Structure formats: C-alpha cells, structure tokens
Amino acid sequence: MLQSNALVVDTSIFMRGYIREILQQELEFNKIHEAEDADDAFQVLKSERAINWIFSSLEMPGLLSPLDLMETTRNGPNSTRTRFILMSSNEELVTREIAIREGVSDYLCKPFAPDQLVSTVHRLVGLAKRRDAERFKAALSCEINIGFDSFHHYGAKLADISMTGCRIKTSQVKPDSGYVDDYATVTLLLKNGSPFDVQAKIKRVEFSESCTDPLSNTEVAVEFVNVIPSLKEKLEAFICHVSGAERHNS
Structure with a gap:
C-alpha cells in the first residue's frame, strides 16, 4: 500500500508483531514503527512526521492515554490524513461509543482476525478516495x-x-x-x-x-x-x- 507509514502501540510484543505481520504481508505497508505505550508513541511521532496510520490499544500504562495520543495527531502536520484505529479487549458498547465520540477512525475489539484488520484498512482507504474524488x-x-x-x-x-x-x-x-x-x-x-x-x-x-x-x-x-x-x-x-x-x- 503506497506511502503507508504505520505506528503500532500496544504493551504486548506479541500483539505488535501480529499487527505488523498483517500490515506487511496482507496490506503491503512500506514502513511500520512500534511503541509499548502512549508515552513511547509520542516520542516516535515527534521524530517520524510521515506516520499516517496509528493502531493503538486502549488499555495501557503511562502518563499519556491513547486519546491524548490521538489529540496529538489532530494537531500534527498530517492531521487530516492520519487514521487512528483504537483497539480494545473491552466489548462493552459504552467503550465503542466513547471511542466514536472522541473521533477515532475505527474501533477493533481484541482479539480480532487478520481479515477484520484488512477490511478496516480497506474501508478507510475507500472512504478517503471517495472524499477526495472530484x-x-x-x-x-x-x-x-x-x-x-x-x-x-x-x-x-x-x-x-x-x-x-x-x-x-x-x-x-x-x-x-x-x-x-x-x-x-x-x-x-x-x-x-x-x-x-x-x-x-x-x-x-x-x-x-x-x-x-x-x-x-x-x-x-x-x-x-x-x-x-x-x-x-x-x-x-x-x-x-x-x-x-x-x-x-x-
């Protein structure tokens, strides 16, 4: 996927590797960064300005929350182009509603199958193309x-x-x-x-x-x-x- 630069934020090295493999093998992302929590992710974003996809777990330690991280991306140079996919093991409807209200691009409930992540990315790419089309x-x-x-x-x-x-x-x-x-x-x-x-x-x-x-x-x-x-x-x-x-x- 041309010019797809991703940041994967999750405390689990297994989950980060799982998502990385899907992005590389199924979606052909050309560059993928990893961070253990929102604090580390914030440092990555400061040095890597070209990131336009963020896949972040909702549950993680640190001074910053994933929603703080999303707010940072909104104020960044790629704010209109960065897609923020929030991931959570909490299946409660209220969690999904909070995520949507905060303006995330999409929400995935863990654990999820590879095709769920793939279809989510394809849907967001298609949405962007339709919005950009004259x-x-x-x-x-x-x-x-x-x-x-x-x-x-x-x-x-x-x-x-x-x-x-x-x-x-x-x-x-x-x-x-x-x-x-x-x-x-x-x-x-x-x-x-x-x-x-x-x-x-x-x-x-x-x-x-x-x-x-x-x-x-x-x-x-x-x-x-x-x-x-x-x-x-x-x-x-x-x-x-x-x-x-x-x-x-x-």
Whole structure:
C-alpha cells in the first residue's frame, strides 16, 4: 500500500508483531514503527512526521492515554490524513461509543482476525478516495436504473457522480430495505443512448423528510467497484455529458 507509514502501540510484543505481520504481508505497508505505550508513541511521532496510520490499544500504562495520543495527531502536520484505529479487549458498547465520540477512525475489539484488520484498512482507504474524488453535479435531468437481482430493478434520478461513486434519488429503495453493503448494478446511458453497467456497493440509504418530490424522497449513495479501463472510459464520457461545465468537490 503506497506511502503507508504505520505506528503500532500496544504493551504486548506479541500483539505488535501480529499487527505488523498483517500490515506487511496482507496490506503491503512500506514502513511500520512500534511503541509499548502512549508515552513511547509520542516520542516516535515527534521524530517520524510521515506516520499516517496509528493502531493503538486502549488499555495501557503511562502518563499519556491513547486519546491524548490521538489529540496529538489532530494537531500534527498530517492531521487530516492520519487514521487512528483504537483497539480494545473491552466489548462493552459504552467503550465503542466513547471511542466514536472522541473521533477515532475505527474501533477493533481484541482479539480480532487478520481479515477484520484488512477490511478496516480497506474501508478507510475507500472512504478517503471517495472524499477526495472530484464530484460532478448532474446538470442534465438523468434517469438511471439500479438493480439488485433479476426481480428487483428500480428507476432513479442522478444527483451527482464521481469516478468512485454517485448519489441517486428514488422512492423505490427504502431506508429499512436492508440494502446497505449489498452489491447492485447501476445502468447509465451514454450521450448516444447506449447503456452500460457499473457494479456498485450500497453505502448509504437515507429518507429526506424535506423533499417535496414523492418520487425522489430517498437518497442512495453508492461506491463503484471493479472499474476496469474500458469501463473507466465510458464513465468519464458519461460524467462529461451529464455534468456540463458545473462541478464541485465532494
């Protein structure tokens, strides 16, 4: 994983080695630092400015706590790019809620399997890509189709789109439908009328009480997946067609 510089903070040398192996073997992090507690981690951060991933245990001795460490990263030069994953053996919901309230990027309950750590990193990388992608507002009225299987296809209006995903508005996909994290096929039309399909993953489904159009009262956010080069060309052409000259950043 290009330019992935990690700091692993845990009192257990076994746990640090376990995480290091996953980051190196499964995720190809190019540099990994270790610290026994938050005090040692603070010293590492002072000398290693390029660290952009921190995996820290919640339970550890020392004058500084992991949350103090996270506050330090917020004030650092890479504050907007540093992901902070908090790890804890405490399964209580209140612990997770505190972590989320304090602004950690994600929370893992120990012990965790390698694929849990891998999926967490991939999710955060995907989130960053979607946020950074230039998003184009649909300047033209654009009807699209979203399908989940042979029997469930729904019409929708395109709100905006980027090379990594889009937001659509519909009344046919309900917030309680259970589609979040499901995969779907989004069908788009090129300027010449030729349809093409993009595989996508549903990231969010939200009902808008303020929407006055009963046919567009639910917003669905999707992330495009498996965008091969030939499909990328079609997607670029479609974005150029529907956006006109209007664009804004996501």
